[in-house]
Amino acid sequence: xxxxxxxxxxxxxxxxxxxxxxxxxxxxxxxxxxxxxxxxxxxxxxxxxxxxxxxxxxxxxxxxxxxxxxxxxxxxxxxxxxxxxxxxxxxxxxxxxxxxxxxxxxxxxxxxxxxxxxxxxxxxxxxxxxxxxxxxxxxxxxxxxxxxxxxxxxxxxxxxxxxxxxxxxxxxxxxxxxxxxxxxxxxxxxxxxxxxxxxxxxxxxxxxxxxxxxxxxxxxxxxxxxxxxxxxxxxxxxxxxxxxxxxxxxxxxxxxxxxxxxxxxxxxxxxxxxxxxxxxxxxxxxxxxxxxxxxxxxxxxxxxxxxxxxxxxxxxxxxxxxxxxxxxxxxxxxxxxxxxxxxxxxxxxxxxxxxxxxxxxxxxx
Numbered sequence: 418x419x420x421x422x423x424x425x426x427x428x429x430x431x432x433x434x435x436x437x438x439x440x441x442x443x444x445x446x447x448x449x450x451x452x453x454x455x456x457x458x459x460x461x462x463x464x465x466x467x468x469x470x471x472x473x474x475x476x477x478x479x480x481x482x483x484x485x486x487x488x489x490x491x492x493x494x495x496x497x498x499x500x501x502x503x504x505x506x507x508x509x510x511x512x513x514x515x516x517x518x519x520x521x522x523x524x525x526x527x528x529x530x531x532x533x534x535x536x537x538x539x540x541x542x543x544x545x546x547x548x549x550x551x552x553x554x555x556x557x558x559x560x561x562x563x564x565x566x567x568x569x570x571x572x573x574x575x576x577x578x579x580x581x582x583x584x585x586x587x588x589x590x591x592x593x594x595x596x597x598x599x600x601x602x603x604x605x606x607x608x609x610x611x612x613x614x615x616x617x618x619x620x621x622x623x624x625x626x627x628x629x630x631x632x633x634x635x636x637x638x639x640x641x642x643x644x645x646x647x648x649x650x651x652x653x654x655x656x657x658x659x660x661x662x663x664x665x666x667x668x669x670x671x672x673x674x675x676x677x678x679x680x681x682x683x684x685x686x687x688x689x690x691x692x693x694x695x696x697x698x699x700x701x702x703x704x705x706x707x708x709x710x711x712x713x714x715x716x717x718x719x720x721x722x723x724x725x726x727x728x729x730x731x732x733x734x735x736x737x738x739x740x741x742x743x744x745x746x747x748x749x750x751x752x753x754x755x756x757x758x759x760x761x762x763x764x765x766x767x768x769x770x771x772x773x774x775x776x777x778x779x780x781x782x
């Protein structure tokens with residue numbers, strides 16, 4: 418017979434849905450619990466069951482291939498009405514289960530015991546149950562073990578629900594932050610196109626490059642499993658992609674970046690220095706349509722030091738260095754390097770310039 422609805426059924430159904438029960442009907446993470454329940458209770462079958470309006474879903478099973486049944490055939494529906502474990506010694510003899518076609522007659526399961534899965538508000542959403550093919554009774558120790566294991570299942574479900582809600586919130590925050598950063602960047606580019614003063618234009622460009630680095634950092638942090646460490650390779654790839662868009666047709670940017678992780682503050686400083694180096698080379702190293710190459714290398718040295726080197730084969734030695742780079746660009750680079758205690762050197766060569774940044778990261782990945 419179908420079990421009647423428990424008191425507060427609508428609130429109970431809402432709680433069941435909140436645990437995203439149907440997303441993965443079978444959940445291998447509970448496999449150890451049902452196997453342990455079966456072994457302790459000495460039964461053929463053990464199940465984690467969640468009961469919704471029309472069906473019961475087995476999130477994990479031991480000793481059976483069943484994944485769900487209709488609620489009409491859900492013995493766990495009767496367990497939802499109990500204050501404690503529901504134990505049916507012989508399902509053939511009990512009027513609540515004697516007409517159960519699937520569980521009792523087709524699968525020949527003669528014994529049932531189910532401990533409720535209760536939410537922190539006390540709403541029963543399902544059971545941890547054990548079933549066997551012969552009538553029997555649980556011992557006091559087996560009943561206590563079933564209650565304890567049911568509490569463990571509920572703890573796991575509650576943890577997953579909390580993490581899932583946090584992820585939804587994180588994604589919403591990510592969307593808003595990304596939109597805000599892109600809006601600010603669009604405004605900077607709009608006003609940059611309207612000013613005539615070269616110093617102001619350079620300042621706008623420097624802020625634009627810094628924002629590009631922050632946007633790339635935000636994207637990488639959002640995709641990373643860690644909020645403190647990010648992968649340098651894809652992070653700098655995004656920065657360089659933006660810089661390539663500003664290159665003259667005959668200037669090529671080449672990059673060799675090792676695959677390692679840095680703290681977010683270190684990665685940001687690295688990206689800012691790299692952006693300033695490349696932007697300066699694009700603007701000043703290749704006058705009058707001169708073709709050339711900008712080479713970037715970023716790697717770990719054997720002593721655990723990170724080295725970033727940016728070289729160009731531009732006009733180099735003897736060329737007049739622009740005032741904007743001497744003041745604003747170099748101040749930005751020095752400030753960024755100082756944030757992570759990095760050493761910054763700039764060498765003039767016969768063809769072009771080379772900027773090298775070295776530092777010891779907080780932790781090596």
